[in-house]
Amino acid sequence: xxxxxxxxxxxxxxxxxxxxxxxxxxxxxxxxxxxxxxxxxxxxxxxxxxxxxxxxxxxxxxxxxxxxxxxxxxxxxxxxxxxxxxxxxxxxxxxxxxxxxxxxxxxxxxxxxxxxxxxxxxxxxxxxxxxxxxxxxxxxxxxxxxxxxxxxxxxxxxxxxxxxxxxxxxxxxxxxxxxxxxxxxxxxxxxxxxxxxxxxxxxxxxxxxxxxxxxxxxxxxxxxxxxxxxxxxxxxxxxxxxxxxxxxxxxxxxxxxxxxxxxxxxxxxxxxxxxxxxxxxxxxxxxxxxxxxxxxxxxxxxxxxx
Amino acid sequence: xxxxxxxxxxxxxxxxxxxxxxxxxxxxxxxxxxxxxxxxxxxxxxxxxxxxxxxxxxxxxxxxxxxxxxxxxxxxxxxxxxxxxxxxxxxxxxxxxxxxxxxxxxxxxxxxxxxxxxxxxxxxxxxxxxxxxxxxxxxxxxxxxxxxxxxxxxxxxxxxxxxxxxxxxxxxxxxxxxxxxxxxxxxxxxxxxxxxxxxxxxxxxxxxxxxxxxxxxxxxxxxxxxxxxxxxxxxxxxxxxxxxxxxxxxxxxxxxxxxxxxxxxxxxxxxxxxxxxxxxxxxxxxxxxxxxxxxxxxxxxxxxxxxxxxxxxxxxxxxxxxxxxxxxxxxxxxxxxxxxxxxxxxxxxxxxxxxxxxxxxxxxxxxxxxxxxxxxxxxxxxxxxxxxxxxxxxxxxxxxxxxxxxxxxxxxxxxxxxxxxxxxxxxxxxxxxxxx
Numbered sequence: 001x002x003x004x005x006x007x008x009x010x011x012x013x014x015x016x017x018x019x020x021x022x023x024x025x026x027x028x029x030x031x032x033x034x035x036x037x038x039x040x041x042x043x044x045x046x047x048x049x050x051x052x053x054x055x056x057x058x059x060x061x062x063x064x065x066x067x068x069x070x071x072x073x074x075x076x077x078x079x080x081x082x083x084x085x086x087x088x089x090x091x092x093x094x095x096x097x098x099x100x101x102x103x104x105x106x107x108x109x110x111x112x113x114x115x116x117x118x119x120x121x122x123x124x125x126x127x128x129x130x131x132x133x134x135x136x137x138x139x140x141x142x143x144x145x146x147x148x149x150x151x152x153x154x155x156x157x158x159x160x161x162x163x164x165x166x167x168x169x170x171x172x173x174x175x176x177x178x179x180x181x182x183x184x185x186x187x188x189x190x191x192x193x194x195x196x197x198x199x200x201x202x203x204x205x206x207x208x209x210x211x212x213x214x215x216x217x218x219x220x221x222x223x224x225x226x227x228x229x230x231x232x233x234x235x236x237x238x239x240x241x242x243x244x245x246x247x248x249x250x251x252x253x254x255x256x257x258x259x260x261x262x263x264x265x266x267x268x269x270x271x272x273x274x275x276x277x278x279x280x281x282x283x284x285x286x287x288x289x290x291x292x293x294x295x296x297x298x299x300x301x302x303x304x305x306x
Numbered sequence: 307x308x309x310x311x312x313x314x315x316x317x318x319x320x321x322x323x324x325x326x327x328x329x330x331x332x333x334x335x336x337x338x339x340x341x342x343x344x345x346x347x348x349x350x351x352x353x354x355x356x357x358x359x360x361x362x363x364x365x366x367x368x369x370x371x372x373x374x375x376x377x378x379x380x381x382x383x384x385x386x387x388x389x390x391x392x393x394x395x396x397x398x399x400x401x402x403x404x405x406x407x408x409x410x411x412x413x414x415x416x417x418x419x420x421x422x423x424x425x426x427x428x429x430x431x432x433x434x435x436x437x438x439x440x441x442x443x444x445x446x447x448x449x450x451x452x453x454x455x456x457x458x459x460x461x462x463x464x465x466x467x468x469x470x471x472x473x474x475x476x477x478x479x480x481x482x483x484x485x486x487x488x489x490x491x492x493x494x495x496x497x498x499x500x501x502x503x504x505x506x507x508x509x510x511x512x513x514x515x516x517x518x519x520x521x522x523x524x525x526x527x528x529x530x531x532x533x534x535x536x537x538x539x540x541x542x543x544x545x546x547x548x549x550x551x552x553x554x555x556x557x558x559x560x561x562x563x564x565x566x567x568x569x570x571x572x573x574x575x576x577x578x579x580x581x582x583x584x585x586x587x588x589x590x591x592x593x594x595x596x597x598x599x600x601x602x603x604x605x606x607x608x609x610x611x612x613x614x615x616x617x618x619x620x621x622x623x624x625x626x627x628x629x630x631x632x633x634x635x636x637x638x639x640x641x642x643x644x645x646x647x648x649x650x651x652x653x654x655x656x657x658x659x660x661x662x663x664x665x666x667x668x669x670x671x672x673x674x675x676x677x678x679x680x681x682x683x684x685x686x687x688x689x690x691x692x693x694x695x696x697x698x699x700x701x702x703x704x705x706x707x708x709x710x711x712x713x714x715x716x717x718x719x720x721x722x723x724x725x726x727x728x729x730x731x732x733x734x735x736x737x738x739x740x741x742x
Contacts (some may be wrong), residue, residue: 046567103414117564117566119566120563120564120567122559122560122561123560124558125356125559135697138697139688139697146687147680147684150679150680150683154676193703193706196688199687200706202684203680203683203685206677206681208677210677211644214676242647248589249589249590249639249643252582252585253583253585253586253632253636254633254636255585256579256581256582256585256632257578259578260577261575261577262628263574264625265626268626272633
């Protein structure tokens with residue numbers, strides 16, 4: 001089978017990654033993430049309004065985000081976001097955690113707009129949010145530490161462990177950066193499940209990387225006379241088909257969930273989808289090339305010593 | 307984000323819960339195969355309450371929390387809420403109680419249910435301050451007398467149980483009290499020394515009723531007749547039976563999902579799952595032809611085993627749990643893809659079909675093993691099985707981690723053992739035969 005020389009284009013892969021991560025980090029620095037109530041405290045109320053004739057307010061017929069916001073302002077509920085969710089459905093987010101909030105919202109909307117049912121109501125005190133943030137960071141540290149040690153042990157060298165971890169960091173940066181962009185453009189928030197998605201993606205990323213590394217390990221044994229670059233290139237060629245096919249099956253599943261699945265977990269599914277794509281890309285175009293760079297760097301150092 | 311699907315019944319399928327219902331002669335075998343649904347799917351309320359432990363000595367806090375948990379569980383059970391969960395957790399110095407109430411979609415009602423304390427107490431007239439009132443006195447004098455009463459030492463702790471009874475003459479609901487042996491003794495003493503006088507029954511420091519003792523009561527039974535309606539009497543019985551909370555609880559977080567939203571989520575997830583599964587199956591057939599068909603068969607077996615295990619454990623399925631399950635289906639095919647790609651390679655190298663398949667399985671195992679070990683490690687951290695305090699214990703995250711773990715383990719089994727058997731049976735043998 002004809003081989004493609006993937007190694008030749010390493011600067012291109014790293015350049016692409018640098019651009020994507022750069023844009024993501026810039027978005028993160030400028031806009032930041034939109035934290036959900038889990039992290040900062042506050043309330044989320046999802047409602048459905050059975051519209052009454054002529055209650056649409058200034059904006060004409062139909063209950064709109066604007067008319068909901070107007071009604072809420074009358075009872076001093078400062079909704080920092082009102083989003084439409086399905087037919088006559090709205091998601092209201094506010095910093096308030098008052099115990100009578102639910103009743104207040106329900107009563108006012110029923111009076112102004114029409115029969116209102118509360119479909120989901122979440123409220124979290126601010127202390128819980130901080131705690132969650134710390135725990136999340138701890139979990140990520142433990143996961144990446146564990147994976148580094150495991151990969152280094154299985155492949156007999158810290159080089160593999162560190163490069164697999166770097167690819168993982170690459171993926172989480174892409175994911176976090178893209179959510180800074182999504183947060184700004186689509187109003188998507190980052191919640192506990194996002195954290196779960198990050199951790200899952202770490203494992204998926206390393207899952208894919210290990211398959212490539214495993215092939216490199218095998219080919220190194222089989223062709224001891226071959227140069228390291230060539231072995232890596234051969235291994236990429238041999239595993240690319242599998243890597244793409246496998247990711248496609250996961251992408252099919254996630255896309256179906258994203259389009260058709262439950263509304264509340266859509267941001268979670270989106271995070272998994274972004275992570276799957278970048279995870280697949282990074283195992284071939286980041287993790288494997290990193291090994292080549294590492295090897296070259298090591299050789300240069302050896303030569304310098306002599 | 308796309309808008310929620312308005313109606314999930316596009317194929318006008320009714321998704322009813324599967325059930326085994328076999329009848330052979332007189333022998334009946336019936337099992338309900340419904341998977342338990344989490345709060346986000348069936349509707350309900352979750353409350354996280356912080357315990358106010360400031361006034362409790364450090365050493366007694368854990369015990370106080372445990373008895374508070376028992377009291378709350380009892381209250382919840384008395385209200386007939388099935389499959390509720392009451393857990394305690396400790397974060398730093400803070401004790402918390404997590405209460406899940408399926409089917410309760412009114413959080414105010416839920417909070418009331420948990421927050422209500424009912425400390426019952428019997429009080430008597432202070433013997434040092436002689437009484438002036440009698441049964442015929444005006445209401446005001448009576449109230450003054452009752453409020454001046456002193457505790458007798460007989461409290462709700464001496465109560466064995468309370469129950470709703472109906473007065474035989476008036477048909478009015480009353481609350482019957484049965485005392486413990488100790489309480490029986492106390493009560494008989496109290497009634498003996500207070501003949502012709504009033505004894506007050508107080509609930510949470512509020513007088514409930516103050517009947518005049520006619521005769522000493524020695525059988526350990528008493529009746530509170532306060533002109534209750536039947537629901538009021540029931541409520542009082544629940545509160546008396548449940549007892550008081552040993553520690554105050556204040557809500558710090560609550561989540562509440564309406565039943566309709568839950569129902570929609572289930573429908574949407576089932577639909578998404580079927581579409582996703584169909585796409586994966588089709589893809590496998592298009593890419594790997596006959597081998598793909600075998601992988602699909604293995605996938606179906608995978609799905610059935612997984613659902614059976616969910617039922618067996620049993621697992622309460624939440625929305626992220628479903629995502630974990632579906633994600634693991636995508637991952638389950640990975641083992642097959644690895645093996646098939648490997649088999650193709652071995653064929654290209656000139657191996658015979660049978661040898662190529664065996665080599666494919668053998669060589670692919672190494673990477674499958676290492677790759678899945680990493681995923682299992684992450685799932686372990688997410689699930690946090692030992693309740694490590696530095697990690698999260700969110701129910702939603704756990705649901706996801708659990709279904710993902712189960713998915714990976716079963717997918718290893720079906721991806722390797724099941725599909726290898728299927729390939730040996732249908733693929734290799736047929737190909738070899740047809741070449742002869």
